[in-house]
Amino acid sequence: MPTSPTPVTAAEGRCARCKQSRAVFPAKAEWGDVPTPLCTTDWQRFAEARANRTYVDWADAFDNASDEEFEAHLSSGSPR
Ligand SMILES: [Zn+2]
Numbered sequence: 391m392p393t394s395p396t397p398v399t400a401a402e403g404r405c406a407r408c409k410q411s412r413a414v415f416p417a418k419a420e421w422g423d424v425p426t427p428l429c430t431t432d433w434q435r436f437a438e439a440r441a442n443r444t445y446v447d448w449a450d451a452f453d454n455a456s457d458e459e460f461e462a463h464l465s466s467g468s469p470r
Pocket residue numbers: 405406407408409410428429430431432
């Protein structure tokens with residue numbers, strides 16, 4: 391499971407999550423309904439969350455988790 395974006399797809403732009411202007415990468419289709427493009431930091435956040443079968447934040451879980459996963463995510467405490 392890659393934890394870094396593929397450099398060849400890098401482009402200067404605005405991250406859809408943190409709104410910073412920096413090198414951004416398209417989100418992976420298998421991540422579901424996530425903001426795109428993403429800066430390296432946020433890209434890795436999603437990559438690690440999906441590798442751990444979890445979600446980066448409440449909005450991510452709300453958009454992408456099944457009902458059971460969503461409840462598990464809520465009961466696991468606040469997201470990092
Ligand atoms: Zn970002």
